[in-house]
Amino acid sequence: MGARLWLSGTWLGLLALAALFAPWVAPHDPLAQDLFLGRLPPFWMDGAEPGYWLGTDSLGRDVLSRMIHGARIALMVALIAGTLTCLIGATLGVLAGFYRGWSDRIISRLVDIWMAFPPVLFAILLIAVLGPGLLSIILAIVIIDWTRFARVIRAETLSQGAMDYVASAQVAGRTRFSTMIAEILPNILPTVIALLTLEMGIAVIVEAILSFVNLSISTDSPTWGGMIAEGRTSVHQAWWVLVFPLFTLFLTVLSFSQLGEGLKDRFDPVLR
Amino acid sequence: MSGFLDIKGLTLRLRGGPTILRSVSLRVASGKVHGLVGESGAGKSTIGKAVLGTLPRAIEITGGEIWLDGVNLLALPPRERRRRIGATAALIPQDPLTALNPSKRIGPQITRRLIDILGWSKADANRRARDILDEVHIPDVARVMRSYPHELSGGMRQRVLIASAFAAEPKLIVADEPTTALDVTVQKQILRLINEMRARHGTALLFVTHDLGVVSKVCNSLSVLYAGKVVEEAQMHRFFTQPIHPYSRALLAATPTYLDPDGSLQPVPAEVIQEVETEVHQHAQRAGYDV
Numbered sequence: 001m002g003a004r005l006w007l008s009g010t011w012l013g014l015l016a017l018a019a020l021f022a023p024w025v026a027p028h029d030p031l032a033q034d035l036f037l038g039r040l041p042p043f044w045m046d047g048a049e050p051g052y053w054l055g056t057d058s059l060g061r062d063v064l065s066r067m068i069h070g071a072r073i074a075l076m077v078a079l080i081a082g083t084l085t086c087l088i089g090a091t092l093g094v095l096a097g098f099y100r101g102w103s104d105r106i107i108s109r110l111v112d113i114w115m116a117f118p119p120v121l122f123a124i125l126l127i128a129v130l131g132p133g134l135l136s137i138i139l140a141i142v143i144i145d146w147t148r149f150a151r152v153i154r155a156e157t158l159s160q161g162a163m164d165y166v167a168s169a170q171v172a173g174r175t176r177f178s179t180m181i182a183e184i185l186p187n188i189l190p191t192v193i194a195l196l197t198l199e200m201g202i203a204v205i206v207e208a209i210l211s212f213v214n215l216s217i218s219t220d221s222p223t224w225g226g227m228i229a230e231g232r233t234s235v236h237q238a239w240w241v242l243v244f245p246l247f248t249l250f251l252t253v254l255s256f257s258q259l260g261e262g263l264k265d266r267f268d269p270v271l272r
Numbered sequence: 273m274s275g276f277l278d279i280k281g282l283t284l285r286l287r288g289g290p291t292i293l294r295s296v297s298l299r300v301a302s303g304k305v306h307g308l309v310g311e312s313g314a315g316k317s318t319i320g321k322a323v324l325g326t327l328p329r330a331i332e333i334t335g336g337e338i339w340l341d342g343v344n345l346l347a348l349p350p351r352e353r354r355r356r357i358g359a360t361a362a363l364i365p366q367d368p369l370t371a372l373n374p375s376k377r378i379g380p381q382i383t384r385r386l387i388d389i390l391g392w393s394k395a396d397a398n399r400r401a402r403d404i405l406d407e408v409h410i411p412d413v414a415r416v417m418r419s420y421p422h423e424l425s426g427g428m429r430q431r432v433l434i435a436s437a438f439a440a441e442p443k444l445i446v447a448d449e450p451t452t453a454l455d456v457t458v459q460k461q462i463l464r465l466i467n468e469m470r471a472r473h474g475t476a477l478l479f480v481t482h483d484l485g486v487v488s489k490v491c492n493s494l495s496v497l498y499a500g501k502v503v504e505e506a507q508m509h510r511f512f513t514q515p516i517h518p519y520s521r522a523l524l525a526a527t528p529t530y531l532d533p534d535g536s537l538q539p540v541p542a543e544v545i546q547e548v549e550t551e552v553h554q555h556a557q558r559a560g561y562d563v
Contacts, residue, residue: 101329164371167326168436172385173358175351186375270374270422 005262008255015252019071026065027051030222034060039238055240057230066222067245073134073223074252077207081141082200088142089149090192096150097157098180108154111147119144123206127215137210141203149195156188190268197260201253208249224249276302276476277444282322282336284500292318292331294501294555300444305470305477307487309523310497316480319497320446323478325357341443358389362437364447364466368429368454372421379417382436390440404435408465427458431465438469444476451486463489484527488512496520498548501555519548
């Protein structure tokens, strides 16, 4: 048991360490250009230059170093946007599911209206209004994705609220608020955790998409999405500029979702 | 004689909808068992919920009084009512599978009420929980206290719930079809256990069920409910020997016997249904509420 928890945890842990200590870990300056070292292949191919493990892009910038620095932004967006989205969405979901009545009507209607907007267009529109930058990306993710939490957590809270143990707690004199916090919340926590890590993966993807269309932060900070966009133009001459960041992105998003599933199993006493 | 629980003319209805209980009156004497029988949807469980203050918000109380231990619950402010109910009454729920919080260990689930409502110390509450679990014949009490609900069988969980209901020495327990979700062999043990505990602790019991066989074993008196109206209230002995209301007679006739399971299954005749419907309707018109 727990293989996926360990595998995904190890990958994310390594990534976090690399991001945290990027200036010391990265072998080169991620922005340093050297046109004589342009399009160097990765280390196992002919023509590779020692020290440039994963090759260089068309401007001679080290791919590995750029990926390590890109991880900083990816993880920062994942953590901050994921947590904020979770807090806001889950809180509204629990309130709607537990108190029902008018609070449910307002929140559910809001979610319905929200979800009728096409999310990517919505994000691009928001960035256009807010202006590019890290803060804008985080805000855009929170504003768009809270509905995901609100819907799922509301349904989960509704089904928990119908259980007899909630009635028993009320008979035993618990107030409604304390019933919600002490009785229901522990039972929806596994779902919240699974959703939270899933959301972190989604945040990484959204950040990549936005930097792919050049709406992320300024071009001199390397991002995975930006690297993919640049690599796309020279994919026939230098596939590694595109493939390595893409694969890292893929592994990271997969790890987040697997970490969530693994943690959910850990936290859920019934599945444990 | 006034009862320990005394419901007078309780009338409930769905907010902006039909009436659910029509002027229901019943009383449960101290230390006695009162059965509440009727078909599904007759309003049996709703009465239990009204007494314990767990009615869904969609249902509103439009009239009547619920006297518990000399206090009219419906006249109290919500906070005071909740405290009062928590200190004097408890619930044995229907489905033992959902009645325990799945993410908490058994021990704290029993002691919670003792600590919260009665203000006991943690050590006292734990000792009490161990004693009461022992009383409901649970083997290896220490292990069960540390277990999560899903680690116990359905029958064990129902024992835990019974223990939990009796832990704070309530004077009234509402048992809402406590054996319905269990299989037949366990049902008998659980019934015997409830009876034994009740007799030892002198607790009054409002026993909600649709099983007249169960009623005959545990109750002193009963009310028969049809469409939210009490059609007959009787002492146990008299009810089984000479039921007065035709619907009661029909219900008794519909109880299968062990020796002739097929032949003894008599559906309630259409005329009787017609008769009760008319009676309920007339009552509704007299009292002036919509049906």
